[in-house]
Amino acid sequence: MISRYIIPAILLYLHSTVAGAVTRIAILDFELKDLTLAPGIPAEIKRTESIKPLLEKELSSAGYELVSIPIAAQHAADSGVGYLFDHSDVASNLGKQFGADYILVGRLHKPSFLFAYLMANLVSVKDQKVLDHFITESKGPNVELVIKAVENLADKIDNRLENRYTPPPPGNSGK
Numbered sequence: 001m002i003s004r005y006i007i008p009a010i011l012l013y014l015h016s017t018v019a020g021a022v023t024r025i026a027i028l029d030f031e032l033k034d035l036t037l038a039p040g041i042p043a044e045i046k047r048t049e050s051i052k053p054l055l056e057k058e059l060s061s062a063g064y065e066l067v068s069i070p071i072a073a074q075h076a077a078d079s080g081v082g083y084l085f086d087h088s089d090v091a092s093n094l095g096k097q098f099g100a101d102y103i104l105v106g107r108l109h110k111p112s113f114l115f116a117y118l119m120a121n122l123v124s125v126k127d128q129k130v131l132d133h134f135i136t137e138s139k140g141p142n143v144e145l146v147i148k149a150v151e152n153l154a155d156k157i158d159n160r161l162e163n164r165y166t167p168p169p170p171g172n173s174g175k
Contacts, residue, residue, distance in 0.1 A: 023161060025059060026067040026100035027052050028074050028091070030118075031081060034110045047146055048108045051118060054147060055104075058154035062165035067100040082107070085121060092128035100125050104157065115139045118149050122157060132160045 032048040034040055056066050077094045078084050084091045084105045095103030106120035118136045123129070134156045138149035151167045158165035 022063070022065045024065045024067050024099060024101045025157075026069050026095045026098060026103045027055055027059075028069065028084065028094075028103065028105050029071065030106040030108055031085070032108050032110070033081070034108075036110060036113055043141060044108075044110065047116075047141060050143075050146060051106065051108060051150060054150040055106075055154055058151055058165065058167075059157065062154070062158055062162075064158075064161075067095070067098050069094060069098050069100075069103075073097070085119075088121065088123045088130045089128045091121070091123050092125045095123065095125040102131070102161070118153050120153060120157070122160060132156075 030048050030051040032040065032044055034044055060066055073094065074084070077090055084094070085107055088105075091103050091105050095101075101124075103123045103125060104120050105123065106118065108116055109119050110116040116138050118134075118138060120134045122131045122134070124131050134153055136149045136152045136156065138145050154165055155167050
Protein backbone atom coordinates (compact mmCIF):
# COMPACT_ATOMS: atom_id res chain seq x y z
CA MET A 1 0.00 0.00 0.00
CA ILE A 2 2.89 2.36 0.75
CA SER A 3 4.36 1.79 -2.73
CA ARG A 4 1.09 3.09 -4.18
CA TYR A 5 2.02 6.52 -2.79
CA ILE A 6 5.79 6.37 -3.06
CA ILE A 7 6.05 5.77 -6.80
CA PRO A 8 3.86 8.77 -7.76
CA ALA A 9 5.75 10.93 -5.24
CA ILE A 10 9.09 9.91 -6.77
CA LEU A 11 7.79 10.61 -10.29
CA LEU A 12 6.50 14.01 -9.20
CA TYR A 13 9.84 14.83 -7.58
CA LEU A 14 11.80 13.82 -10.69
CA HIS A 15 9.49 15.85 -12.92
CA SER A 16 9.79 18.95 -10.73
CA THR A 17 13.58 18.62 -10.57
CA VAL A 18 13.90 18.45 -14.37
CA ALA A 19 11.27 21.13 -14.97
CA GLY A 20 12.94 23.45 -12.47
CA ALA A 21 16.40 23.12 -13.99
CA VAL A 22 17.85 26.45 -15.03
CA THR A 23 19.89 26.72 -18.20
CA ARG A 24 23.41 27.85 -17.32
CA ILE A 25 25.30 29.88 -19.95
CA ALA A 26 28.87 31.14 -19.80
CA ILE A 27 29.65 34.06 -22.08
CA LEU A 28 33.30 34.65 -22.81
CA ASP A 29 34.71 38.11 -23.46
CA PHE A 30 34.24 38.97 -27.12
CA GLU A 31 37.41 39.37 -29.15
CA LEU A 32 37.95 42.08 -31.75
CA LYS A 33 38.88 41.02 -35.26
CA ASP A 34 39.46 44.39 -36.90
CA LEU A 35 40.41 44.21 -40.59
CA THR A 36 40.28 47.96 -41.23
CA LEU A 37 43.28 50.17 -42.02
CA ALA A 38 43.22 51.52 -38.43
CA PRO A 39 42.75 48.40 -36.30
CA GLY A 40 42.34 48.37 -32.55
CA ILE A 41 41.41 51.99 -31.96
CA PRO A 42 40.20 52.70 -28.40
CA ALA A 43 36.56 53.22 -29.50
CA GLU A 44 36.47 49.73 -31.06
CA ILE A 45 38.08 48.15 -28.04
CA LYS A 46 35.48 49.85 -25.83
CA ARG A 47 32.64 48.70 -28.11
CA THR A 48 33.95 45.13 -28.06
CA GLU A 49 34.23 45.17 -24.26
CA SER A 50 30.61 46.37 -23.99
CA ILE A 51 29.11 43.37 -25.79
CA LYS A 52 29.47 40.73 -23.06
CA PRO A 53 27.81 42.74 -20.25
CA LEU A 54 25.01 43.85 -22.58
CA LEU A 55 24.39 40.27 -23.69
CA GLU A 56 24.50 39.00 -20.11
CA LYS A 57 21.86 41.57 -19.16
CA GLU A 58 19.56 40.49 -21.98
CA LEU A 59 19.89 36.74 -21.37
CA SER A 60 19.51 37.09 -17.60
CA SER A 61 16.28 39.03 -18.20
CA ALA A 62 14.99 35.88 -19.90
CA GLY A 63 15.83 33.75 -16.86
CA TYR A 64 19.09 32.17 -17.97
CA GLU A 65 21.66 31.66 -15.22
CA LEU A 66 24.96 33.24 -16.17
CA VAL A 67 28.13 31.41 -15.29
CA SER A 68 31.15 33.56 -14.61
CA ILE A 69 34.47 32.40 -16.02
CA PRO A 70 37.45 34.39 -14.75
CA ILE A 71 39.39 36.17 -17.49
CA ALA A 72 42.55 34.37 -16.33
CA ALA A 73 40.90 31.00 -17.01
CA GLN A 74 39.75 32.20 -20.43
CA HIS A 75 43.26 33.38 -21.28
CA ALA A 76 44.79 30.11 -20.02
CA ALA A 77 42.50 28.08 -22.31
CA ASP A 78 43.11 30.38 -25.28
CA SER A 79 46.09 29.76 -27.55
CA GLY A 80 45.69 32.88 -29.65
CA VAL A 81 43.20 35.06 -31.46
CA GLY A 82 40.27 32.97 -32.65
CA TYR A 83 41.40 29.77 -30.95
CA LEU A 84 38.40 29.27 -28.65
CA PHE A 85 36.09 30.45 -31.45
CA ASP A 86 37.45 27.71 -33.71
CA HIS A 87 37.88 24.93 -31.11
CA SER A 88 34.54 24.01 -29.57
CA ASP A 89 36.12 21.13 -27.64
CA VAL A 90 38.47 23.45 -25.75
CA ALA A 91 35.70 26.02 -25.16
CA SER A 92 33.43 23.22 -23.94
CA ASN A 93 36.04 22.00 -21.45
CA LEU A 94 36.36 25.53 -20.13
CA GLY A 95 32.59 25.75 -19.65
CA LYS A 96 32.54 22.37 -17.96
CA GLN A 97 35.13 23.49 -15.38
CA PHE A 98 32.70 26.18 -14.22
CA GLY A 99 29.44 24.21 -14.42
CA ALA A 100 27.94 25.73 -17.57
CA ASP A 101 25.48 23.91 -19.84
CA TYR A 102 26.47 26.11 -22.78
CA ILE A 103 29.36 28.42 -23.52
CA LEU A 104 29.14 31.31 -25.94
CA VAL A 105 32.33 32.29 -27.75
CA GLY A 106 32.08 35.53 -29.68
CA ARG A 107 33.90 38.09 -31.71
CA LEU A 108 33.29 41.51 -33.15
CA HIS A 109 34.34 41.12 -36.78
CA LYS A 110 34.99 44.51 -38.36
CA PRO A 111 35.76 44.32 -42.09
CA SER A 112 34.87 47.99 -42.71
CA PHE A 113 34.55 51.35 -41.00
CA LEU A 114 30.85 51.32 -41.94
CA PHE A 115 29.71 48.12 -40.27
CA ALA A 116 30.72 45.21 -38.06
CA TYR A 117 29.35 41.78 -37.30
CA LEU A 118 28.70 40.28 -33.90
CA MET A 119 29.56 36.62 -34.41
CA ALA A 120 29.02 33.94 -31.80
CA ASN A 121 29.27 30.18 -31.48
CA LEU A 122 26.91 28.55 -29.00
CA VAL A 123 28.67 25.42 -27.77
CA SER A 124 27.04 22.56 -25.90
CA VAL A 125 29.29 21.70 -22.99
CA LYS A 126 27.85 18.19 -22.81
CA ASP A 127 28.75 17.07 -26.33
CA GLN A 128 31.42 19.67 -27.24
CA LYS A 129 29.64 20.65 -30.46
CA VAL A 130 28.72 24.04 -31.86
CA LEU A 131 24.92 24.08 -31.64
CA ASP A 132 24.63 27.19 -33.73
CA HIS A 133 26.67 29.99 -35.26
CA PHE A 134 25.06 33.42 -35.06
CA ILE A 135 25.81 36.58 -37.00
CA THR A 136 24.24 39.98 -36.33
CA GLU A 137 25.17 43.10 -38.25
CA SER A 138 25.83 46.44 -36.57
CA LYS A 139 26.09 49.46 -38.87
CA GLY A 140 28.16 52.27 -37.46
CA PRO A 141 29.76 52.67 -34.01
CA ASN A 142 26.69 54.29 -32.41
CA VAL A 143 26.04 52.82 -28.93
CA GLU A 144 22.31 52.39 -29.59
CA LEU A 145 23.07 50.35 -32.72
CA VAL A 146 25.41 48.09 -30.75
CA ILE A 147 22.71 47.59 -28.11
CA LYS A 148 20.17 46.69 -30.82
CA ALA A 149 22.63 44.21 -32.37
CA VAL A 150 23.15 42.59 -28.95
CA GLU A 151 19.37 42.35 -28.45
CA ASN A 152 19.10 40.66 -31.87
CA LEU A 153 21.88 38.27 -30.89
CA ALA A 154 20.16 37.47 -27.57
CA ASP A 155 16.94 36.76 -29.45
CA LYS A 156 18.71 34.37 -31.84
CA ILE A 157 20.41 32.54 -28.95
CA ASP A 158 17.15 32.24 -27.05
CA ASN A 159 15.27 31.02 -30.13
CA ARG A 160 17.83 28.21 -30.39
CA LEU A 161 17.48 27.30 -26.71
CA GLU A 162 14.21 28.02 -24.90
CA ASN A 163 12.37 30.79 -26.75
CA ARG A 164 11.46 32.92 -23.75
CA TYR A 165 13.33 36.19 -24.36
CA THR A 166 11.31 39.26 -25.24
CA PRO A 167 13.36 42.00 -26.87
CA PRO A 168 12.59 45.55 -25.79
CA PRO A 169 10.13 47.36 -28.04
CA PRO A 170 11.62 49.62 -30.75
CA GLY A 171 12.92 52.84 -29.27
CA ASN A 172 13.45 51.27 -25.81
CA SER A 173 16.75 49.53 -26.44
CA GLY A 174 19.10 49.50 -23.49
CA LYS A 175 16.63 51.12 -21.09
